[in-house]
Amino acid sequence: MALTIYGDRISGNCLKVKWTAEKLGIPYVWRETNVLDGETRTTGFLALNPAGQVPIVILEDGRALAQSNAIMVHLAEGSALIPADSYERAKMYEWLFWEQYSHEPYVAVARFQMAYLGKPRHELDAKLFERGGAALQRLEDGLEETAFLVGDRISLADVALVAYTRVAHEGGFSLTDYPRVVAWIARVEAELGIA
Incomplete structure (x- = not known):
């Protein structure tokens, strides 16, 4: 029996789970769940996730x-996507927590509002753009000395943060x-083999 992922392809939070499974060769069944059509509010879905x-x-x-980052950590347990060194692993978690608190609420929310709800900037x-810009600058600064966010190899920190950063332009952010x-x-x- 394969893993089943309920996700919406417009969501970076969903895609990062998909990409983690694919990177690790974990078989899964994707169940497209359209957020815009209210599919996450049905009785059946709420029984899965209240x-x-x-x-x-x-x-x-x-x-x-x-929760996307919890799912990724569970899937990647024991893999190279989670650094073996305890300090590097903690740095990965630092980026994961920061992503959900200081990046996603601004970059992803601006994108959703503009690209999917059709709202003009x-x-x-204005705080969405101020804080989103600050988040992008934090990434820029964090990449000053290393190729990836935690050293010279990809980790879950990169998977989590690339999801919305790569489409930031859809939310009015220029890279x-x-x-x-x-x-x-x-x-x-x-x-990750994505484009």
Whole structure:
């Protein structure tokens, strides 16, 4: 029995789970779950995840697991995507926590509002762009000395952060001021086999 991933292909949070499974060669069944059509609010879906969010995975033993970064960590346990060195592993977690608190709420939210809800930039809170820009600068600074966010090899930190960074332009962010980020996106996409 394969892993089942409930996800929406417009969601970077869902795609990063998919990419992790693919990078690790974990077989899965994808169940497209359209957020815009309210599929995460149905009785059947809420029975799987009372929070009404994707992604959620149903493990081979039938247990459910939600929250993209928790799912990725579970899937990658014991793999090279989680650094063996305790300090580097902690740095990976630092980036994962930061991604959900200081990157995704701005870059991803601006993208969703503009690309999927059709709102023009001037109707959105200016703080989305201020804080999203600060997040992109933090990535730029974090890549000053290394090819990836935690050293010279890909980790879950890169998978998590590339998901929305690579489509930041859809949320009104220009990456031209972040050349290290642009080069890093290309490296991570190559490692994951995505384009």
